[in-house]
Amino acid sequence: MSDLDEQVGADPEVSGDADEAALDVRTLPGGLPAALEAVLMVVDEPVTEVALATALEQPVDTVREHLVALEADYTASERGFTLRQIAGGWRFYSRAELAPVVEKFVLDGQQAKLTQASLETLAVIAYRQPVSRSRVSAVRGVNVDGVVRTLVSRGLVEEVPDPGDGGAALYATTPYFLQRMGLDSLDDLPALAPYLPDADVIDELVEEGHS
Numbered sequence: 001m002s003d004l005d006e007q008v009g010a011d012p013e014v015s016g017d018a019d020e021a022a023l024d025v026r027t028l029p030g031g032l033p034a035a036l037e038a039v040l041m042v043v044d045e046p047v048t049e050v051a052l053a054t055a056l057e058q059p060v061d062t063v064r065e066h067l068v069a070l071e072a073d074y075t076a077s078e079r080g081f082t083l084r085q086i087a088g089g090w091r092f093y094s095r096a097e098l099a100p101v102v103e104k105f106v107l108d109g110q111q112a113k114l115t116q117a118s119l120e121t122l123a124v125i126a127y128r129q130p131v132s133r134s135r136v137s138a139v140r141g142v143n144v145d146g147v148v149r150t151l152v153s154r155g156l157v158e159e160v161p162d163p164g165d166g167g168a169a170l171y172a173t174t175p176y177f178l179q180r181m182g183l184d185s186l187d188d189l190p191a192l193a194p195y196l197p198d199a200d201v202i203d204e205l206v207e208e209g210h211s
Helices: 003-010 016-020 031-040 049-056 060-076 096-108 116-128 133-140 145-153 175-181 199-210
Strands: 081-086 089-094 157-160 170-173
Touching (some): 031 060, 049 060, 049 089, 060 081, 116 145, 116 170
Antiparallel strands (some): 081 089
16 A cells, blocks of 8 residues: 555545534534524424434534524514424424414415315215224225325314324314314214225225235
8 A cells, every 4th residue: 555545544534434424504504593494494293302403413402592592583573483392392383373364375275176086085084083094095095195184284184183002193174174064063964974985894905005
């Protein structure tokens, strides 16, 4: 090995380890606060302080201080969004005071009518609630993840606690669904349930889909 090879091999800045060097977010534009905002903008559920600290390679206490400071800054500047700590983690939310605006846009905004796929999925949830997405998919024969998200965003369906130990997210209709349907309760739904597959049949379809 030549002297040059020895020098290159001994220099960590030109070795393979350099590719794995940690990224110091503090040197990026906006520093750690901007890095936190960037990460939180792409999540769809609350993220813990530990997870954020690990991803950004910063102390948990430092991350917590910046999160609290960001929340205070958004509140003081009366932005349309805020940063909230909920369910053990942090996530962006629209401000509570602006809920009427968001509700109007989501429920009466870009699409006045539901698609056929949305109507079919909504019917299955209404008659089989609480029900998981996998079971709804089994009834309809197609993946319904995107459709369920649409129904949730329109305020017609919501996620509800699982009374058992299955752990799967369950969905049910909302009071707004009854309002839009002109019903006092779910008991007023037309008697279509007998035409849907029994729970045992749905379970078999779900298992076949996972096999």
